[in-house]
Every structure is written in C-alpha cells, then in structure tokens.
Amino acid sequence: MPDASSRWSASRFVGGSEGRVDTLDNADCKPDVCWTTGNVADAFPGVFTAFTFSFVHEPMEIAMRRMFHTLGVFTADELSVSPRLEDQFWNAFAGRAAANIDQFRRVAGLLPGTSATAIEQQLFGYVRPETVDDNSLRRYPAILAKAPRAVTTLPKRHDAMFADLRAWRLASLARVPNLDEAGCLELIGDAKHRFGRFMLEHLIVAFVSSGLADRLTELTTKAGLPGLEARLLSGVGSDENEVANDLWELAHERLSLAEFLDRHGYHGPNEGQISGVSWREDPSPVLKRLADYRNIAADDPRAPRNRSAAQARLRAEAAAELGSTSRIVGAQVRLLVKLTARFLALREQGKAGYLLTFDVTKAACRRLGALLTERGVLADPEDVFHLTHGELVDGLRDLPGGLSVTDLVATRRALHEEREHLRLPQAWQGVPVLTKVEEPSTEGSAVGAVVKGLAASSGVAEGRARVVRDPATAEFDDGDILVCENTDPGWISLFLVAAAVVTDQGGMLSHGPIVARELGLPCVCGTEDGSRRIADGQRVRVDGDAGTVTVLE
Structure with a gap:
C-alpha cells in the first residue's frame, strides 16, 4: 500500500470563502x-x-477484515487490503480519521438481525435520509457455522489478552531506558503486532455490542418505552469505573501515585495519538484534580x-x-441486558487495551527520538513522530520527494499544525470540504436558546458551562458542565467532578455517553456545534432525557 504520509506531505490547500478550505487530500476517492x-x-x-497513522492504519484495516472473516461474513478472498480508498473501511482525510459508511452498509446487508439503518445509527449516531436497507441471505450458512463459537468464546479470550497486555506493558516500560535504536524498533514492531491482534478481538466486541444495543432499542420502542435504552445501557461496570475509583483512592491516600500510574498511566491528554503525553x-x-476528589467522602453518592x-x-x-410488558419479553430482556452489559464493559476494556500498546510505543519512540537526536539525525526527539514507522525501519533512506530528514519533518510538522485548526464535516461524499475552526464564542447563544443533540444519559443538571479543548489545562470546578468536541479515556x-456532559460528536455507544451513564451524569451528545454555540461560563441546563441544552443566562 502506498505510504499515506507521503500523500499527506504532498497535499495542497486552496483558500475558499466563509472560512472554508478545500483539500486535495485523498483526491483519488470516488465522488459517490x-x-x-x-x-x-x-x-x-x-x-x-x-508515525501514528503508519502504525495504526494497516493493522486496523486487516483486523476489520479478519473480524468479518472470523464471523463468517467475509470469504478468505476478502482478507487482503485493497489499495483503492473506496474499498477500505477507514482512512484519514486532512489527517483526521474517517470511516467508510458504504463498506459498513455492505457488511450490514450480509448480517442477520441488523441492517444498514441500524449500523449507521449505532456506529455513527445518525441515519442518512437516503439510507435503504438491502439485506442478502447468501452468507447466512457461513455466519451460522462460525459466528456463535467466535462470540461465545470472546469474553474470556478478551479478558485474557487484556491481562497479558497489562503485564507486557509494565515489563516493556522497564526495558526502554536501556534500549539502543535497534531495540526500540524491535519493541515498536512488537507493539504494532500486539495492537493488530487485540484490535481483532476488540472490533468483534464493538460489533456485537452495537447489535445488542440495537436489539434493546427495538424492544423499548415496541414496548412503548422509547428512551429507556439509555438506562438499560447504564451501570455495566466498565474499565473506566476502576480508573475513577482509583483516582478517588489516590486522593484519599489509599493508593500511591506509583501504583496508580502502573495501573492507569497509559491514559492522558490526546491519548488516541501516539504523540500524546x-x-x-x-x-x-491527575494531581491537579485531587483536591476536588478529597471533598467527596466515602459515603457521598458521588463517590x-x-x-x-x-x-x-x-x-x-x-x-x-x-420485562413487565410480558412474560416472554421479560425472559428475553434479562438475558439481553446481561449480555449487553458484559459486551459494553468489554468495549471500554478494549479501548484501554490498545492504549496499553500505545503507551509502550510512546516510550520506545521517545527513546528512539532521543538517540537519533544525540546522533544529530533529528533536531528534536519529538520529530520522530513526524516520520513513518517504515521510514524509521528503513534507516531514513529514500525519503519522499528526495527530501532530507530535516526538511521532511519541517514540512509534516507545519502541515500537522495547520490541520489542528481544520475540521471535517460529520459526513460527506467523495472529498470533504474542510471548515476552518473559529475562535470559541465569548458571548455564546442568547438566553433561552436550545442546543439539540442525542439523549445519551438520563437526568437533568444545571451549572456553569466549561468549554474544554484540553483536559490537561482545563480550569474546572466541582459541579461544572463539561462541554467539548469529543472525549477519550x-x-x-x-467526569468525576462534572455535573453533566455535552459533546459535539458521537452516538449512544461513543466514549463520552458510556462513561456518563456509568457515573450517572446527564449527557447530550452529537450536538455538532455545541462547543461553539455555548460560551465558557454561561449557565446552562442539560436534559439528558430530551437531548437538549438550554442557555439560562
């Protein structure tokens, strides 16, 4: 497959009107x-x-195909990754991740018990008006032969792999300070392999949990109880419950900082990018928030x-x-709620699992960057993140465009910084039109204005809106309303001190809503532009049952 980063380096931006910018990134993408x-x-x-894209793209794409093969949806001929963009499940536009809706729709049409409509709603948080379901029975025999065993054995397998990754992370981090350049590259290669293997299991979990959640939604709708699914998806006991509890334990000196970091130190700002700290x-x-947690007593409902x-x-x-709607439905519900809770917990465990591989890779990359800087190859250890994995393995020879390492890094760094101020639309066809991010509103919307989104976690809360771009530097007090574009672990x-959560992006099974439900916080997600329409400091009311955010003052 062509090196995606070289395509990024060659991308051009053409200025447009009204703060928009057209991109030639992935210009070979079919327009439909x-x-x-x-x-x-x-x-x-x-x-x-x-570096991050070269680390994750191919393993993710292969894992996606292996997942569908494991479930009987794909034949062995469909395991190879096509170089054509329209045949891939995901890629990057202007450096940001995007999923190919058409590919997921195609898969949904081969699966029993779901549809293109259901997949779009659960995976992406919305359904396009033109979506048409077109299901086929041709893969059902293979699916019935392979999927039940793959799914029933998955939870124990997932748990075992996660435990193994935890042990491997600690052992690997202990080795990093003594590694030479070859040792760093060997460890990065090992991490990449483990990432791909774990993503296979995690993607099956994500797919199964989406199907289970969709079935719960169907039952609540048929029972005349729409919206009940948010409560049915609460209290599943995710990995982040343990992070929240250990934060509280750390604040109350029941856990040392070293123990906390051994358990959860792979989290952090911008953790979905290997260059994050x-x-x-x-x-x-973490330390910045401990005073707030100390004010939460053991018998406080917020603990x-x-x-x-x-x-x-x-x-x-x-x-x-x-379940009270009928005896038969009651039996269905008990089993379905139990299975959904188990798989949703695994879903969050899966996110933690791939972050374990990221943390080891961060450490090895920064060690490698320091060694290359000592040799005079790089000007700054952080420059290593603007080189691809393949380029580093090849010894930085034959770089794209015949550029020197210094010039290539400078070009990519400038492009990366430019893209930090650009956003993709929520959905598009062909090549996206990017929007240049404006400065956050200082006045916000007028009193009484309503920002609408998806009702993701039940409850109503009022408080001061805190529009957060970076959780590491946020000024945030107990009882504030967290307003942001998106969240990660x-x-x-x-979350532990917020009164409610509002996000621009995401659906019911996105990270923010799942954690909000686990902590009993009202949540409205998928507002698209809530963090731009609500000003930092405005008082708002978040209604997690109605999916609205009302400006109060």
Missing part, C-alpha cells in the same frame, strides 16, 4: 463514496502524525463506587420495567 467521522474519531480523535510521563493533569452501584440499580429497574479526571 460516503464517509463519516462518527465513532472512528472517538477512537482516534485529533490529527494523526505520520500519557499520565505516566506527566501526571500533572465512584456509590455511583456505580446506583447505576447498576437503575439498569435493573429499567430491565424490570421493560484521558478525560475521566473531569
């Missing part, structure tokens, strides 16, 4: 292919560096263990309410 930032941007928010490297974002227990009770009550330190 549909793309979206939904869901995939939840896993990899922000702008890829050349983890808590292991800089724990200041993480108490929140988790309350949400589990909420889920049980919702299951009982749905590195934002958990803010």
Whole structure:
C-alpha cells in the first residue's frame, strides 16, 4: 500500500470563502463514496502524525477484515487490503480519521438481525435520509457455522489478552531506558503486532455490542418505552469505573501515585495519538484534580463506587420495567441486558487495551527520538513522530520527494499544525470540504436558546458551562458542565467532578455517553456545534432525557 504520509506531505490547500478550505487530500476517492467521522474519531480523535497513522492504519484495516472473516461474513478472498480508498473501511482525510459508511452498509446487508439503518445509527449516531436497507441471505450458512463459537468464546479470550497486555506493558516500560535504536524498533514492531491482534478481538466486541444495543432499542420502542435504552445501557461496570475509583483512592491516600500510574498511566491528554503525553510521563493533569476528589467522602453518592452501584440499580429497574410488558419479553430482556452489559464493559476494556500498546510505543519512540537526536539525525526527539514507522525501519533512506530528514519533518510538522485548526464535516461524499475552526464564542447563544443533540444519559443538571479543548489545562470546578468536541479515556479526571456532559460528536455507544451513564451524569451528545454555540461560563441546563441544552443566562 502506498505510504499515506507521503500523500499527506504532498497535499495542497486552496483558500475558499466563509472560512472554508478545500483539500486535495485523498483526491483519488470516488465522488459517490460516503464517509463519516462518527465513532472512528472517538477512537482516534485529533490529527494523526505520520508515525501514528503508519502504525495504526494497516493493522486496523486487516483486523476489520479478519473480524468479518472470523464471523463468517467475509470469504478468505476478502482478507487482503485493497489499495483503492473506496474499498477500505477507514482512512484519514486532512489527517483526521474517517470511516467508510458504504463498506459498513455492505457488511450490514450480509448480517442477520441488523441492517444498514441500524449500523449507521449505532456506529455513527445518525441515519442518512437516503439510507435503504438491502439485506442478502447468501452468507447466512457461513455466519451460522462460525459466528456463535467466535462470540461465545470472546469474553474470556478478551479478558485474557487484556491481562497479558497489562503485564507486557509494565515489563516493556522497564526495558526502554536501556534500549539502543535497534531495540526500540524491535519493541515498536512488537507493539504494532500486539495492537493488530487485540484490535481483532476488540472490533468483534464493538460489533456485537452495537447489535445488542440495537436489539434493546427495538424492544423499548415496541414496548412503548422509547428512551429507556439509555438506562438499560447504564451501570455495566466498565474499565473506566476502576480508573475513577482509583483516582478517588489516590486522593484519599489509599493508593500511591506509583501504583496508580502502573495501573492507569497509559491514559492522558490526546491519548488516541501516539504523540500524546500519557499520565505516566506527566501526571500533572491527575494531581491537579485531587483536591476536588478529597471533598467527596466515602459515603457521598458521588463517590465512584456509590455511583456505580446506583447505576447498576437503575439498569435493573429499567430491565424490570421493560420485562413487565410480558412474560416472554421479560425472559428475553434479562438475558439481553446481561449480555449487553458484559459486551459494553468489554468495549471500554478494549479501548484501554490498545492504549496499553500505545503507551509502550510512546516510550520506545521517545527513546528512539532521543538517540537519533544525540546522533544529530533529528533536531528534536519529538520529530520522530513526524516520520513513518517504515521510514524509521528503513534507516531514513529514500525519503519522499528526495527530501532530507530535516526538511521532511519541517514540512509534516507545519502541515500537522495547520490541520489542528481544520475540521471535517460529520459526513460527506467523495472529498470533504474542510471548515476552518473559529475562535470559541465569548458571548455564546442568547438566553433561552436550545442546543439539540442525542439523549445519551438520563437526568437533568444545571451549572456553569466549561468549554474544554484540553483536559490537561482545563480550569474546572466541582459541579461544572463539561462541554467539548469529543472525549477519550484521558478525560475521566473531569467526569468525576462534572455535573453533566455535552459533546459535539458521537452516538449512544461513543466514549463520552458510556462513561456518563456509568457515573450517572446527564449527557447530550452529537450536538455538532455545541462547543461553539455555548460560551465558557454561561449557565446552562442539560436534559439528558430530551437531548437538549438550554442557555439560562
């Protein structure tokens, strides 16, 4: 496959009117292919560096195909990755992750119990008006032969791989300070291999959990209880519950900082990008919040263990309410709620799993960058993230365009910085039109204005809106409303003191809504531009049942 980073380097931007910019990135994309930032941007928010994209793209694409082969959806002939953009499940436009809706629609048409409509809603948070379901039975025999065993054995396999990655991370990090350049590259290669293997399991979890959540939504709609699914998806006991509880334990001196970082130090700001700095490297974002957590007593309903227990009770009550509609449905609901809870917890565990491989890769890359800087190859250790994995393995020979290392890094760094100020649309066909991000509103919307989104977590809360771009530097007080574009697990330190959450992107199974439901926080997601329409400091009311945010003052 052609090196994507060389394509990035050659990209051109042409200025347009009204703050828009046209991009020639991936200009070979067919004009009728549909793309979206939904869901995939939840896993990899922000702008890829050349290294991160070269590390994740091919393993992810292969894992996606192996997943569908494991489930019987694909034949062996469909395992290879096509160089054609329209045949790939995901790629990057202007350095940002995007998923190929048409590819997922094609797969949905081969699967029993789902459809293109259901896949779009669960994976991307919305359904296009022109979506037409076109299901086929031709792969059903293979699916029935392979999928049940793959799915039933998955939870234990996923747990075992996650535990193995935890042990491997600690052992690998201990080795990094003594590695030479070859040792760093060997460890990066090992991490990349483990990333691909784990993503195969994680993608099956994500796909199964989406199907289970869709089935719950169908049951609640048929029972005349729309919206109940948000409570049914609460209290599943995700990995982030443990992060939240350990943050509280750390604040109350029941856990040392070293123990906390061993357990959770792979999280941190911009953690979906390997160039991001983890808590292991800089724990200041965690330490900054400890005073707030100390004010939460063990018997306070806001203490993480108490929140988790309350949400589990909420889920049980919702299951009982749905199950009371009929005896047959009640039996279905009990099994379905149990399975959905298990797979949603695995879904969040899966995100933590690939971040374990990222943290080892961060450490090895920074060690390699330091060694290359000592040799005079790089001007700055961080320059290593603007080189692809393949270029580093090849010893930085025959670089794109015949450029020197210094010139190539400078070009890519400038392009990366430019793209930080650009955004993709939520969905588009062919080549996207980028929007240049304006400065956040200082006045915000008028009193009474309503920002609409998806009702993702039940409850109503009022408070001061804090529009956060970077959780590491955010000024955030207990009871504030978290308003942002998107979240990843590195934002958990803010969730614990927030009164509610509002995000521009995402659907019911995106990171922000899942964590909000686990902690009992009202959440409205998928507002598209809420973080631009609401000014920092405005008082707002978040209604997680109606999916609205109302400006109060």
